[in-house]
Amino acid sequence: MMFRKQLTAMAAVAVTLVAAACGTSGPSASGGAATAWSLTGGDEQTFRSSFDSWNKAHPDAAITPTFFANDAYKQKIRTALGADQGPTLLYSWGGGTLKSWVDAGKVLDLSDEVAADPQLAGRFLPSVVKTGTVGDKTYALPNNAMQPVVLYYNKELFTRVGAEPPKTWDDLMALVAKFKGAGIAPFSLGGQSKWPMLMWLEYLVDRIGGPQVFADIAANKPDSWSHPAVLQANTMIQQLVEAGGFVNGFASIATDSNADLALLYTGKAAMYLMGSWAYPTLKTANAGFISDGKLGHTTFPAVANGKGDPANIVGNPANFWSISATASDAQKQAALSYLKDGVMNPQYVDTLLAGGAVPPVKGLESKISASPDGAYLSEIYKLAADAPSFQLSWDQALDPGQADALLTGLSQVFLKQITPQQFSDTMNKTIKP
Structure with missing residues (x-):
């Protein structure tokens, strides 16, 4: 009833x-x-x-x-x-x-x-x-609010090293070497919380194979975790870790305490992949970082020969x-x-x-543009409204049991405790017939 x-x-x-x-x-x-x-x-x-x-x-x-x-x-x-x-x-x-x-x-x-x-x-x-x-x-x-995941960056640090935001994965990897050479962590990451790692896998799988790859996973298609896009994405993640792409000690940094966000606005890290929910938190923690024009944001970069539309987004509707x-x-x-x-x-x-x-x-377009953060919010609204695919965060799209296994396995990938193939083999066992 x-x-x-x-x-x-x-x-x-x-x-x-x-x-x-x-x-x-x-x-x-x-x-x-x-x-x-x-x-x-x-x-x-x-x-x-x-x-x-x-x-x-x-x-x-x-x-x-x-x-x-x-x-x-x-x-x-x-x-x-x-x-x-x-x-x-x-x-x-x-x-x-x-x-x-x-x-x-x-x-x-x-x-x-x-x-x-x-x-x-x-x-x-x-x-x-x-x-x-x-x-x-x-x-x-x-x-x-709508919460797409975007790539935030510290404009001041980019100016210091003479760099531009990455448009491709090759650009991103080149920035790792540039920022490391300047003594700056390329990316902040709250690895202790595990779920921030997932945004990297979500975007890479989408950029490489398109949204259908995860659609098959969510539909419990047999061996769907062994799709080449998943294997390639985890390989690229481990290459990024090996290159020193993340701040030292990322596995002990907790997102719930906003320690990862603080690394961005204090100049310790150049970039930060996170949902747009980070912006209200930043306004509270360090509004001057925004008002002084130091915060930049862009979409996740494209991957060469990838099938996914670079306009696709992941996050929480x-x-x-x-x-x-x-x-x-x-x-x-x-x-x-x-x-x-x-x-x-x-x-x-x-x-x-x-x-x-x-x-x-x-019908909020005019109200959004007239708000104090109108320029930024209008871009986020358009990003979400125009995206060909807005994929729900995987740990929420999957059932809780699968989500737990996913976060545990992905953490092991980031820490290089397992191979991409071992991750896929383990996750395939969670698929329900």
Whole structure:
């Protein structure tokens, strides 16, 4: 039965707003106020501001948020859902993680709500809404910005060595030698977190073989991890590591602490491959690096004789809210009301733009260009809107078990503990018939 049919008339519930700090805010299954779990950094301030405004205006439908570091959240939400102790609003990337929640009956089908209210999903770009669907049903709705992965660079360092941003992989490898010769790390990388390594594999596989390579992997095509594009991409990654392409000690640098981003703006590293969610974080950490014109960005370089369109991008079309199936009726109603009226209202959109993020909402071109970061945000919006392929991050597109194996194996590739062939052989064993 759909969510609308499940709701019953409810008495008002008096709640007290709890400070939105890291820690446990209480599971949905226990009743009480609706809850939401999300991530620190990035759009955290947007979420805090939104929930604060919502709770002040809707004290009888208040939502208590709690924020976790990326890796900690992924572990905690998995454990909580397994015990039916998850929050009312669940934060996700869509893809395989969302599908696993749907298959386990952990989240509500919102299809009737979307059909009844054309603006609930219709205000978003269709390509983004699709990531929140499983089959032909909607289980999640966007809650933040489009997040393509781009190559950020320190313009000051490029000027110092007389270099230009790389347009091809050969250009990139030449820059490694140039920056190393100047005593500068070519690339920053948070290797301890593992998932930042994945962006290198995603882009290289796409540039070499095109998006169909991963489409076959995601479809569990037998031996799809042995595609020549995967083997070549991992070989190129190991060549980049051997050439000293990454900062010394990258395996011990954590992205959750923003230590990798700091290497870029402090001049320790020349380049940084990361999702556009890094921009709002940079605005908070060192706004002067942006205002002084030191930050540059470009697309991932092309690979000679590659089949992939250089305009293809990888990353996250957005992040999403789903509603827990184990929440009480009162919690479900509060969450649905928030999705309708609290998410992506004019104030919410303005807050995202002010923070340096691009909402996936239709018809925002003029508002984006007029924002303080209009030039950058317009380029990100166009990059996402015009991309022939916008591939969801692989660790989110795959089921959680495969994703764990992928990140572990790729870390071993970067550390040269296994060969590209061994990586492919191991990953082929995770394919489900």
